[in-house]
Amino acid sequence: xxxxxxxxxxxxxxxxxxxxxxxxxxxxxxxxxxxxxxxxxxxxxxxxxxxxxxxxxxxxxxxxxxxxxxxxxxxxxxxxxxxxxxxxxxxxxxxxxxxxxxxxxxxxxxxxxxxxxxxxxxxxxxxxxxxxxxxxxxxxxxxxxxxxxxxxxxxxxxxxxxxxxxxxxxxxxxxxxxxxxxxxxxxxxxxxxxxxxxxxxxxxxxxxxxxxxxxxxxxxxxxxxxxxxxxxxxxxxxxxxxxxxxxxxxxxxxxxxxxxxxxxxxxxxxxxxxxxxxxxxxxxxxxxxxxxxxxxxxxxxxxxxxxxxxxxxxxxxxxxxxxxxxxxxxxxxxxxxxxxxxxxxxxxxxxxxxxxxxxxxxxxxxx
Numbered sequence: 001x002x003x004x005x006x007x008x009x010x011x012x013x014x015x016x017x018x019x020x021x022x023x024x025x026x027x028x029x030x031x032x033x034x035x036x037x038x039x040x041x042x043x044x045x046x047x048x049x050x051x052x053x054x055x056x057x058x059x060x061x062x063x064x065x066x067x068x069x070x071x072x073x074x075x076x077x078x079x080x081x082x083x084x085x086x087x088x089x090x091x092x093x094x095x096x097x098x099x100x101x102x103x104x105x106x107x108x109x110x111x112x113x114x115x116x117x118x119x120x121x122x123x124x125x126x127x128x129x130x131x132x133x134x135x136x137x138x139x140x141x142x143x144x145x146x147x148x149x150x151x152x153x154x155x156x157x158x159x160x161x162x163x164x165x166x167x168x169x170x171x172x173x174x175x176x177x178x179x180x181x182x183x184x185x186x187x188x189x190x191x192x193x194x195x196x197x198x199x200x201x202x203x204x205x206x207x208x209x210x211x212x213x214x215x216x217x218x219x220x221x222x223x224x225x226x227x228x229x230x231x232x233x234x235x236x237x238x239x240x241x242x243x244x245x246x247x248x249x250x251x252x253x254x255x256x257x258x259x260x261x262x263x264x265x266x267x268x269x270x271x272x273x274x275x276x277x278x279x280x281x282x283x284x285x286x287x288x289x290x291x292x293x294x295x296x297x298x299x300x301x302x303x304x305x306x307x308x309x310x311x312x313x314x315x316x317x318x319x320x321x322x323x324x325x326x327x328x329x330x331x332x333x334x335x336x337x338x339x340x341x342x343x344x345x346x347x348x349x350x351x352x353x354x355x356x357x358x359x360x361x362x363x364x365x366x367x
Contacts, residue, residue, distance in 0.1 A: 015094050015124070016327055020297050022061050023120050024336060027301035028321045029053035029347040030102050030118035032340065034303050035312045035319075036361050039112025046109045048078040050102030050118055055080065056348035063087035065122065068135050069099035069241045082135065096122045097133045099245050105216035109303055114311070115216035116303040121248035124295035132292045133248065134285070136240040137275045138268065141259040143243055145221040145234040146175055148254040153178030164258040164284055168202045168235070175233050187211060189220045189231040196236050219306050221246035225255030227333070230307045237262050247290035249298040252326035253333070259285050296328035309335075314360050317342060 030050035037046035058065060065086035070079060080086075080100050087093060098120065103109055105116030123132035144164040154162050154174075162174050176183045184207040190196050192212040203210050211231055213220055217238040223229040243259050250257050261281055263269040272281060301323040304311040313320040318339045325334040346355035 016297055020325060023122060023297055023299045024323050024325050026054045026057035027118040027120055027299050027323060028338060029057050031301040031303045031312050031321055032319055032358050033347055034103060034109060038109055041110050043106035043110040044078055047103055047106055051078060051080050052349050052351050053347050054102055055350040058086035059350060060348060061087045062090055062093045063096055064089045064093045065096045065098045067100060068097045068131055068133050069244050094124055096124055097131055098122050099133045101245055104218040107215045114305040115213060115219055117219060117300045117306060118303060119218055119245050119300045121245050122297045123291060126293040126295060129292050133244055134290045138240050138261045138263060138272060140237050140262045140264060141240045141243050142237050142262050143221060143257060143259050145224055145257040146255060147224040150175050150178035151256045164260055169206060172206060172208060179232055183207060187231045189213060189234045190236045191217055191238055199236060218242045218246050221257060222249040223307060225250050225253035244290050247287050248296050249326060250287050251291040251296055252298050252328045252331055254331060257287050294329045298326045300324050319358055
C-alpha cells in the first residue's frame with residue numbers, strides 16, 4: 001500500500017465499512033471448504049479445513065488481528081488458537097481483537113445434521129480498553145440470553161429483577177411478561193445434556209415450549225435477539241468461547257446475555273483462582289462486559305441449515321451460501337445470499353499458499 005492510500009485508511013472514520021465483507025468471505029470460505037466433510041464422522045478434519053480457509057482469507061486482509069478467543073482447547077481439536085496473529089500486520093493497518101469458531105457445531109457437521117455455522121467476531125478496542133472481547137479461562141459458563149424487548153422491559157421496571165442465578169420459576173414468568181406472552185407460549189431453548197436434566201424437568205413442569213438442541217449454542221443464544229427468531233430465551237451451561245461470540249452478536253442486535261463461570265470440578269476451580277479469577281467466580285457478566293465498545297463486527301455463514309439461515313447448497317453451476325453480517329455501531333443486520341460460480345470460484349488456503357477451486361461434492365456431482 002502506498003503512503004497516501006495508507007494514510008487514507010488510517011484516518012477513515014468508519015474503517016469497518018471497508019473491511020466488513022472480508023470477514024464474510026472468510027466464513028464463506030470455511031463453509032464451502034467444510035461441506036465436503038459433511039456426515040463423514042471426522043470433526044477434526046472438518047475443523048482443520050475450516051481453519052485453513054479462514055487463515056487463508058486473513059492472509060489477504062490488511063489488518064493487525066490477534067486471536068483473543070480461539071477454539072480447539074476444550075476438546076483438543078485442531079483450530080485457530082489464542083495469541084495467533086491474523087492479517088498482514090502492515091504498520092498502518094487497524095488493530096482488531098478476533099474471536100473465532102471455524103465450526104460452531106462440529107459434531108453436527110460430522111453427523112451431517114443441522115445447526116452448524118462458521119463464526120467470526122472482530123472488535124477494535126476503544127481508547128482505554130485493553131481487550132474488547134473478554135477471554136474467560138473456563139471451559140463452561142452458565143448462560144441466559146434474551147432479546148431487546150425483554151431487556152427494555154427490565155429497564156422500564158427500574159429494578160434488577162432478572163438474574164441468571166434466580167430460580168427458573170422466577171425467571172421465565174418475567175421474560176414472558178416482557179414479551180407479553182402467556183407462560184405456556186414461551187419458547188425456551190436448552191442444550192440436551194445430562195447436566196440439564198433437572199432444568200429441563202422444571203421448564204416442562206411450567207408448561208413452556210421446550211426446544212432441545214444437540215450442539216451449536218452460538219446460534220441458540222443469539223436467536224432470541226434476532227428479528228423473527230424462533231425462540232424466546234436460551235438458558236443453560238455451555239462453552240465459554242461460544243458465550244463471547246454470542247455476546248458480540250447480541251451486542252449488534254441490542255439484546256442481552258448473562259453468564260457466570262461454571263468450573264466443572266475442583267481442579268478447574270483452583271486453576272481459575274490461580275489465574276486471578278477467584279473473586280469473580282460468582283460474578284454475573286453481561287453483554288457489555290464480554291464485548292466492549294461499539295467497534296464490533298459479527299459474521300456467520302451457515303454450513304448446514306440453521307433456524308432462518310439455510311446451509312450450503314449446490315446447483316449444477318453454483319454453490320450458494322447464506323451469511324449474517326452485523327455491526328454494533330449501527331445495528332444493521334445483513335442477511336447475505338451469495339451465488340458462487342463453480343467455474344470461477346476459488347478459496348485461498350494457507351496450507352497451499354494460494355487459491356483452490358471450489359468443487360462440487362461427489363454426492364452432488366451425479367444428480
